[in-house]
Amino acid sequence: MLYGKLDERRAETAALLARVLRDETTGTPQAVSERDAAAQMYSEQLATLSAVEQGLCFGRLDLDPDRPPPPPVDGDPDAIEGLDQDVLYVGRLGLLDDQHDYEPLLVDWRAPAARPYYTATAASPDGVRRRRHIRSRSRRVTAVDDEILDLDEAAAAAAARGTQRTGLTGEAVLLAALSAGRTGRMGDIVATIQGEQDRVIRSSANGVVVVEGGPGTGKTAVALHRAAYLLYTHRRQLARRGVLVVGPNPTFLRYIEQVLPSLGETSVLLSTVGELYPGLAAHRAEAPAAAALKGHLEMGKMLATAVRDRQELPHRPIRLVVDGEPVVVDRDVVAQARTRARRTRRPHNDAKRTFVREVVDQLARREVDRVSRDVDGSTTLLDRADLADVRAGLRADPDLRAVLDELWPTLTPPQLLADLWTDQRRLRAATRGWSDADRDLLARSGGVPDDLLDGAWWSPADAVLLDEVAELLGEDDTAAREAEERKREADEAYAAGVLEILAMEEDWDPELLRPTDVVDASVLADRTREATYASAAERAADDRTWTFGHVIVDEAQELSPMAWRVLMRRCPSRSMTLVGDVAQTGARGGASSWAEVLSPYVKARWRREVLTVNYRTPAEIMAVAADVLAAIDPGATPPESVREAGESPRAVATDERGLVEAAVEQARRARAAVVDVEGAGRVAVLAPGSRVDALAAALGVAAGPTGAADAPGDPAVDLASEVVVCEVADAKGLEFDAVVVADPQGVVDVSPRGLNDLYVALTRATRALVVVHPGALPGVLGRLQPS
Numbered sequence: 001m002l003y004g005k006l007d008e009r010r011a012e013t014a015a016l017l018a019r020v021l022r023d024e025t026t027g028t029p030q031a032v033s034e035r036d037a038a039a040q041m042y043s044e045q046l047a048t049l050s051a052v053e054q055g056l057c058f059g060r061l062d063l064d065p066d067r068p069p070p071p072p073v074d075g076d077p078d079a080i081e082g083l084d085q086d087v088l089y090v091g092r093l094g095l096l097d098d099q100h101d102y103e104p105l106l107v108d109w110r111a112p113a114a115r116p117y118y119t120a121t122a123a124s125p126d127g128v129r130r131r132r133h134i135r136s137r138s139r140r141v142t143a144v145d146d147e148i149l150d151l152d153e154a155a156a157a158a159a160a161r162g163t164q165r166t167g168l169t170g171e172a173v174l175l176a177a178l179s180a181g182r183t184g185r186m187g188d189i190v191a192t193i194q195g196e197q198d199r200v201i202r203s204s205a206n207g208v209v210v211v212e213g214g215p216g217t218g219k220t221a222v223a224l225h226r227a228a229y230l231l232y233t234h235r236r237q238l239a240r241r242g243v244l245v246v247g248p249n250p251t252f253l254r255y256i257e258q259v260l261p262s263l264g265e266t267s268v269l270l271s272t273v274g275e276l277y278p279g280l281a282a283h284r285a286e287a288p289a290a291a292a293l294k295g296h297l298e299m300g301k302m303l304a305t306a307v308r309d310r311q312e313l314p315h316r317p318i319r320l321v322v323d324g325e326p327v328v329v330d331r332d333v334v335a336q337a338r339t340r341a342r343r344t345r346r347p348h349n350d351a352k353r354t355f356v357r358e359v360v361d362q363l364a365r366r367e368v369d370r371v372s373r374d375v376d377g378s379t380t381l382l383d384r385a386d387l388a389d390v391r392a393g394l395r396a397d398p399d400l401r402a403v404l405d406e407l408w409p410t411l412t413p414p415q416l417l418a419d420l421w422t423d424q425r426r427l428r429a430a431t432r433g434w435s436d437a438d439r440d441l442l443a444r445s446g447g448v449p450d451d452l453l454d455g456a457w458w459s460p461a462d463a464v465l466l467d468e469v470a471e472l473l474g475e476d477d478t479a480a481r482e483a484e485e486r487k488r489e490a491d492e493a494y495a496a497g498v499l500e501i502l503a504m505e506e507d508w509d510p511e512l513l514r515p516t517d518v519v520d521a522s523v524l525a526d527r528t529r530e531a532t533y534a535s536a537a538e539r540a541a542d543d544r545t546w547t548f549g550h551v552i553v554d555e556a557q558e559l560s561p562m563a564w565r566v567l568m569r570r571c572p573s574r575s576m577t578l579v580g581d582v583a584q585t586g587a588r589g590g591a592s593s594w595a596e597v598l599s600p601y602v603k604a605r606w607r608r609e610v611l612t613v614n615y616r617t618p619a620e621i622m623a624v625a626a627d628v629l630a631a632i633d634p635g636a637t638p639p640e641s642v643r644e645a646g647e648s649p650r651a652v653a654t655d656e657r658g659l660v661e662a663a664v665e666q667a668r669r670a671r672a673a674v675v676d677v678e679g680a681g682r683v684a685v686l687a688p689g690s691r692v693d694a695l696a697a698a699l700g701v702a703a704g705p706t707g708a709a710d711a712p713g714d715p716a717v718d719l720a721s722e723v724v725v726c727e728v729a730d731a732k733g734l735e736f737d738a739v740v741v742a743d744p745q746g747v748v749d750v751s752p753r754g755l756n757d758l759y760v761a762l763t764r765a766t767r768a769l770v771v772v773h774p775g776a777l778p779g780v781l782g783r784l785q786p787s
């Protein structure tokens with residue numbers, strides 16, 4: 001019945017969309033843009049309706065008819081939904097019965113009425129007597145699991161089954177979901193969200209929430225479901241400004257990108273920090289020390305100095321002839337104008353107007369003085385109008401303009417930064433007092449690239465600095481404005497041509513108005529113009545100054561202080577969800593404490609939520625990882641695994657020569673064990689960057705991004721591949737059925753933070769872990785069984 005309703009809704013929406021698209025685009029510009037907005041809305045609705053096909057309905061709540069009424073919920077569009085029904089079905093979206101007073105047939109998982117589905121327990125049943133988990137595949141129900149929350153009945157049922165309650169919601173369904181083969185893409189967890197996760201997902205949108213938790217506790221899943229929940233609950237505020245989700249690398253974004261559409265959301269922009277600067281996908285790999293230095297707050301001051309350094313004084317007086325009169329641009333004139341322009345405290349490109357005006361003004365005054373003196377030594381000879389004339393002459397003079405452009409050039413952020421990295425003199429001028437070693441970390445050999453937005457030339461840390469430079473320079477929208485103007489002229493010329501042809505029509509009835517009587521070229525150009533419509537996410541991607549309604553940062557521990565500055569600029573409301581685990585920090589410039597990261601922006605005003613249960617890593621593997629965690633931070637508590645794999649993680653000893661062969665052998669065995677006939681099941685070989693190519697070649701698969709500088713091509717790991725070979729940083733946030741860690745000591749040696757990357761590597765597996773070690777096994781892995 002529900003699928004029937006879904007089909008009906010799809011057909012209706014498709015028909016509405018078709019009708020809107022068939023509409024002629026004539027009419028007022030407003031009508032055109034309303035039509036486009038409607039088309040966009042129906043397309044989005046259709047996308048949502050298709051995304052909920054799998055597992056449309058996954059739960060049923062049988063409620064106690066005598067339950068107390070639930071507390072009112074602010075700002076919720078569906079707060080009333082299902083309040084007086086005793087049986088509710090919960091699913092991926094809400095469906096109403098239009099035949100029967102719009103009774104809810106299916107309650108959206110994000111609606112308040114659905115909440116007890118995730119939070120009710122036997123101890124606190126929230127009016128729920130029975131919770132039913134419904135599993136389905138392609139519109140067929142494949143399994144049903146009931147949980148009786150009515151205490152008396154529950155005890156009787158548990159006694160009958162001889163089972164113990166574990167505190168997990170829908171344990172059977174959860175365990176089935178957790179032990180399914182991985183597909184290389186993250187899926188949604190709406191059917192099995194657990195109580196502690198639900199609390200975070202539905203916590204207030206206001207302020208900064210930090211969600212901490214060890215590996216596999218569902219931080220990523222929770223962050224994405226929170227985005228969906230917030231958009232549902234605060235649709236009006238958030239859909240317009242959009243939600244930004246920041247992830248650590250392009251591979252990770254690809255891994256999670258399907259989760260959100262399947263939750264039914266399109267107002268979300270997924271981005272790495274390296275992609276936030278519009279038009280740039282920065283992916284140049286660089287030394288960790290260079291990335292850390294670029295992430296330091298000191299860079300803000302350094303860049304401000306670099307910008308000031310572009311506001312130059314002439315070394316010697318520059319002599320020009322303007323309107324037949326000699327003009328001298330000397331140091332004094334420029335210095336004074338520069339001081340005035342700097343005093344405006346406006347960004348460089350904006351302040352240029354003041355600079356030019358001041359230089360022209362001074363030169364004009366000098367000119368007037370000189371001419372007056374030439375005549376009879378009196379200053380009254382030339383009046384105000386003459387002064388204005390002289391000014392205008394100077395302002396229009398191309399030679400003077402060229403000189404001023406040299407002294408105070410209009411700059412784009414990539415231009416300034418590329419010049420800085422490649423010009424030793426400029427770099428030295430901006431980094432007085434720095435060590436040569438630090439300066440060398442920034443310097444680039446070779447020239448400035450032809451394409452200044454070439455992603456292979458810039459590192460993600462550079463992209464962050466570009467944003468900072470953009471703030472210092474101010475937007476230079478001259479090019480955009482000129483392009484817009486040219487387009488407008490072309491449109492008008494075309495419209496004028498159309499009107500001319502119509503006007504030539506000879507047998508036009510004189511009683512009727514001619515088109516040219518009611519419309520001119522400019523109006524016609526407006527009407528025929530294609531309105532550009534885009535979702536909030538699309539508009540935000542093209543606009544560096546866009547501010548989002550909510551910002552979610554995953555693997556937030558990796559961000560540098562400079563990157564935080566960029567993100568805080570994008571979210572002045574400070575409505576943010578930050579998800580991370582400082583024990584997994586890999587970047588040298590990353591976070592060691594949340595208080596340190598946040599205090600410059602929100603002081604102590606942030607909330608902390610902790611997730612404690614590990615859904616990914618089986619207990620046997622987590623025990624090994626826990627030893628590594630204890631070595632990183634003796635005070636940290638490892639998350640508790642929900643299940644055991646029934647298989648112990650192993651260590652395979654080899655030597656340097658045998659490493660590739662042994663790792664390949666283990667990867668092949670793992671693949672045979674975990675990849676099923678339908679192609680589900682994934683294996684990762686995680687190794688130090690320098691070993692990735694050799695391992696990938698021996699396995700006959702593509703290597704993940706190896707960290708080689710200027711590596712061409714796709715910066716992401718191929719997630720469709722059954723076996724992935726990459727370094728640990730690229731596996732951050734991902735998971736695989738089986739993981740082979742090749743050369744654990746090597747992983748530790750090349751990591752900026754020592755053991756953290758090894759901890760990340762060990763906790764990527766959902767089923768099996770093998771560590772292949774040339775030479776001695778690192779002491780922290782002593783618990784591994786040799787094989």
Ligand SMILES: Nc1ncnc2c1ncn2[C@@H]1O[C@H](COP(=O)(O)OP(=O)(O)OP(=O)(O)O)[C@@H](O)[C@H]1O
Pocket residue numbers: 174177178186187188189192193194197213214215216217218219220221222581584615616732733734735763
């Ligand atoms: N309630 C749940 N129901 C089903 N699966 C879940 C649930 N919570 C988490 N998972 C699964 O557990 C795995 C780990 O989740 P996730 O990647 O969100 O963890 P994480 O805390 O971000 O891990 P890491 O810090 O290692 O990146 C995923 O496969 C996720 O789908």
